[in-house]
Amino acid sequence: MRLIFSTSDFKISDVPYPKFPILLDAFMNIQWHVLNFLIYICTQIGNAGSPDTWEQYGRALYDYFGFCEANGYDWTVTNSTSKHTTIDKYRNWSMAECGLEASTVNDRMRIIYRFYEYALKQQWIQSLPWEGEKEFLKDHKSALVKKDTTGGDKSYSGGRKSGRKASVTTISILNRIQIATTLEAIANLELKLITRLGLACGLRKQELLTFPTKYIVDPKEYPVAKMNYRITLNPDEMKTKNNKSRQVDIPASLMRDLWSYVKYDRQTRASLCNDEEDKKLLFLTEHGKRFANGGRGLNTLYKELSLPFKLNPHILRHTYATHTLYVLTKMNLPMVPLIYVRDRMGHASIKTTEIYLHFIELVDDSVLDTIQNNLAEYYAEVVNEASQEF
Known part of the structure; x- marks a missing residue:
């Protein structure tokens, strides 16, 4: 499955x-059912008339149909005799395997539900793949949410369709050995640098894939050696959640390697790029294209590593937050570690950051102590700068 975007030659x-x-499917045939739906929803519905909205709809359906294609599921089979329907499997896969936030999954599910309702009206399918109310996820719990016809939400656990059981929300992180195993398994230079940047800064997937080349500097230009480089993420130059700006700190060793990549390795890929906007991106594929940012690109590359543990961009983000919070807490600094991590992660509320405090207690202290010894020196300069902020 491929998602492409039209030129001005495409007319309606x-x-x-x-x-x-x-x-496009695996044989490069246009998915006409999806195209007809997109033409209807994006050109005839008043609140869906901008290219940004078109892209949101397109990427949601690309992710869903790509999931169906990869697993051999027929989206038109809506009266499944198995325990879960295709959309149930997709919802659970998005949460359990991809580590997507509940809000992201819900946004995609709303579009998928809308597609199926349109498909029923067009008589492409005989029935809807759900009974009664539509199912959504709560933002911070694994229980599902049923949305009633009045717009209210009501939660339940272990629904018949989903089979998800109520449980305490946990997060997945990598320990020191898993980090080393991951980096050793990655042969692709771009993927290795993307992974290191995610581990070092806690960037979201869309931030990793739209990170501008202009943020990378030559460490030699600084007269005094720096341990970290403070970078401001500008939503006018890259994609950030809710278009909010924030600052992150890149360790000096990673900045040196990123600068070397820009100077010596990236040029070949950039020379193949015909899109001026894409040329501004730090990471490009071997064909000079931007990496897919709809949820499948990096996940597929990580899956192909065949690692014995789960890995996706959001786990890199969790790993950064948990280890950084632990290290800063152990160092007894004249600052508030939670606030520092909150600001680096771009959390809207300190309560979101507090989740990592609870997860730390479930991790072997000996592992984190080892990580603390390896990382503490990198925070020497960060501590000095951050302590002046509070």
Whole structure:
């Protein structure tokens, strides 16, 4: 499954629609059912008339149909005799395997539900793949949420369709050995640097994939050696959640390697790039294209590593937050570690950051002590700068 975007040559009723999403299957055939739905929803519905909204719809359906194609599921089979329908399997896969936030999964599910409702009206399917109310996830719990016809939400546990049991929300992180195993298993230079940047800064997936080349500096230009480089993420230059700016700290060793990559390795890929906006991105594929940022690109590359543990971009983010919070807490600093990590992660509320405090208690202290010894020196300069902020 591939997602492409049209040029101005693509017209609907003689009106050009550049940047319109189009899905292609493994044989490069247009997914006409999806295209017809997108044309309807994106050109005839008043609140879905911007290219950004088209992209959101396109990427959600690309992720869902890509999931169906990869697993051999027929999306038109809506009266499944198995325990879970295809959309149930997709919802659980998005949470359990991809580590996506509940809000992200819910946004995609709303689009998928809308597609199936349109498909029923077009008589492409005989029935909807759900009974009664639509199912959504709570933001901070694994219980599902049923949305009633009045717009209210009501939660339940272990629904018949989903089979998900109520449990305390946990997060997955990598320990020191798993980090080393991961980096050793990655042969692709771009993927290794993306992984290191995720581990070192806690960036979200879309931030890793839209990180600008201009943020990388030559360490030799600084007269005094730096332990960390404070970088401001500008939503005008890259994608950030809710278009909010924030600052992150890149360790000196990683900055040196990123600068070397820009100077010596990236040029070949950039020379193959025909898109001026893509040329500004730090990481490009071997064909000079931007990495897929709809949820499948990096996940697929990590899956191909065949590691004995789960790995995805969000786990890298969890790993950064947990280890950093532990290290800063142990160092007895004249600052508030939770606030520092909150600001680096871009959390809207300190309560979100506090989740990592509870998870630390479940991790072997000996592992984190080893990580603390390895990372403490990198925070020497960060501590001095951050202590002045509080």
